[in-house]
Amino acid sequence: MDNLPARPTYAPIITDAPGLNWVGPGDAWTRAWGVTAQQPYTSPVLPAPVLPAPALSAAGTFGPAGGSGVPPMPSTPPPLVPQAAVAVLPLAGRAQAAAAQAGPTAADIALVRRSLGVLESVADRATAHFYAVLFLRHPELRALFPAAMDLQRDRLFRALLAAGQAADNPAALTEYLDRLARGHRKYGVLNEHYGPVGEALLTALERYCGRYWDPETELAWRRIYRAVSEVMMASAEADARVAPASWQAEVVAVDRRAGEVAVVTLRTDQRYPYLAGQYTTLEVPLWPRVWRHYSPATAPRADGLVTLHVKAVPAGWVSNALVHRTNPGDVLRLGPASGTMHVDLDGDAPLLLIGGGTGIAPLIAMVEAVAEHGRARTVEVFYGARREQELYAREELEALARRHPWLAVRTAVSEGRPEGAGFSGSLPAVVDRYGPWDEYEAFVSGPPAMIRRTVAVLREEGVQGARIHHDLADPA
Numbered sequence: 001m002d003n004l005p006a007r008p009t010y011a012p013i014i015t016d017a018p019g020l021n022w023v024g025p026g027d028a029w030t031r032a033w034g035v036t037a038q039q040p041y042t043s044p045v046l047p048a049p050v051l052p053a054p055a056l057s058a059a060g061t062f063g064p065a066g067g068s069g070v071p072p073m074p075s076t077p078p079p080l081v082p083q084a085a086v087a088v089l090p091l092a093g094r095a096q097a098a099a100a101q102a103g104p105t106a107a108d109i110a111l112v113r114r115s116l117g118v119l120e121s122v123a124d125r126a127t128a129h130f131y132a133v134l135f136l137r138h139p140e141l142r143a144l145f146p147a148a149m150d151l152q153r154d155r156l157f158r159a160l161l162a163a164g165q166a167a168d169n170p171a172a173l174t175e176y177l178d179r180l181a182r183g184h185r186k187y188g189v190l191n192e193h194y195g196p197v198g199e200a201l202l203t204a205l206e207r208y209c210g211r212y213w214d215p216e217t218e219l220a221w222r223r224i225y226r227a228v229s230e231v232m233m234a235s236a237e238a239d240a241r242v243a244p245a246s247w248q249a250e251v252v253a254v255d256r257r258a259g260e261v262a263v264v265t266l267r268t269d270q271r272y273p274y275l276a277g278q279y280t281t282l283e284v285p286l287w288p289r290v291w292r293h294y295s296p297a298t299a300p301r302a303d304g305l306v307t308l309h310v311k312a313v314p315a316g317w318v319s320n321a322l323v324h325r326t327n328p329g330d331v332l333r334l335g336p337a338s339g340t341m342h343v344d345l346d347g348d349a350p351l352l353l354i355g356g357g358t359g360i361a362p363l364i365a366m367v368e369a370v371a372e373h374g375r376a377r378t379v380e381v382f383y384g385a386r387r388e389q390e391l392y393a394r395e396e397l398e399a400l401a402r403r404h405p406w407l408a409v410r411t412a413v414s415e416g417r418p419e420g421a422g423f424s425g426s427l428p429a430v431v432d433r434y435g436p437w438d439e440y441e442a443f444v445s446g447p448p449a450m451i452r453r454t455v456a457v458l459r460e461e462g463v464q465g466a467r468i469h470h471d472l473a474d475p476a
């Protein structure tokens, strides 16, 4: 314990925002989150860096998507020792335990992949069984998860698949788990949660792998789960030394625009680190533990403000809360930024930025980043919407183009008649008309179908895959 780092202190950088300097019961945060004065107060600004230990879930994994139901942190952080994750899956015999402590082998990976293949067709039922077992045995863990578990179930299985697929590429797996662990800190996951999660997982696997479940497969899963847990605990611990688990963000403006879109500006309690083009995860007080992705539409700013573009989608819990029920003074929470869509500001390759609907947000942030810090380079923006009146960011883009001669902005509408110099047609088709783009670094953002179609068009035009960037996990 002596060699644990000193607990970091986070000083709020914003001192003039009434909602942001939480100090205890009765402040804006506790009011927003409905925490009563009687409840033990856990500082949202300075969560104890207690080696939080995610269990595979949310942004694509095991484990809870927890938020306000963060359990009280133990007063003494559990030590992070290599054996910690082994203890999460107690084994019957000593020999078995020793076998499980060995690192995963190539044969283990093959067995785990085989069982994932078996599970694919029953993923829904297996995941539901996993959660049922978990909550039955450990009802206290239910509070870490959102009320509606549908998306959560899908995420668990996708995370298992991703981990299984990357299992024989240690660098890729570690990178994936590191990201996962950082993203899971906001859920309030602790080291001690790994045990119950691992047990429930094995129970569900055993039930749904049928005749493909045998002692070798079980041992393979134990070894892999142990390795995964260790990496995640270590990553979470390392992250806790340098960053909070989440950021409080006070809403300073909500600018409602056409097409059910709102431009929401936030002031975070302390510097929110991100690169232009990346996305954040966001939770609203109305729907605790439900997190959604949104891309900042501004490059990181000196005043610390972060602007998001949000479209209220039918039955979208978070998006409707943001567009219709959020006002200045409300306090939201942000998770750490993620995503590989960002520009190399030292480069000078021309950029092709293709944004559909609110997918234009991260591309505006990139244009700002290039304008502020980049080198001279050509930047071509294609901005599409279904109808002319839904081009809610058009004026902003045109103002940027007037200011920067290296920037060209073209708009396209796929339904109805375009105004002025705008194009008619789907965004991928319009982009196709303007090629060739093979010298360009392309960034594509928007609805998944539009991204897929645009990536296909760019590939047909000869743009190398490595030069096409987007956030879609599976563009195929």
Ligand SMILES: NC(=O)C1=CN([C@@H]2O[C@H](COP(=O)(O)OP(=O)(O)OC[C@H]3O[C@@H](n4cnc5c(N)ncnc54)[C@H](O)[C@@H]3O)[C@@H](O)[C@H]2O)C=CC1
Residues within 6 Å of the ligand: 279, 294, 295, 311, 341, 355, 356, 357, 358, 359, 360, 361, 362, 383, 384, 385, 386, 412, 413, 414, 425, 426, 427, 428, 444, 445, 446, 447, 448, 449, 450, 453, 470, 471, 472
């Ligand atoms: N980093 C990213 O990739 C980001 C993605 N988004 C996503 O962007 C989407 C925006 O949604 P809306 O504003 O409702 O967009 P929308 O549905 O109104 O469509 C926007 C544009 O995409 C085109 N499009 C839509 N479906 C298409 C298809 N199947 N083939 C070709 N083109 C198609 C439309 O013609 C239009 O030009 C959301 O799903 C949001 O999650 C938002 C921000 C960042």
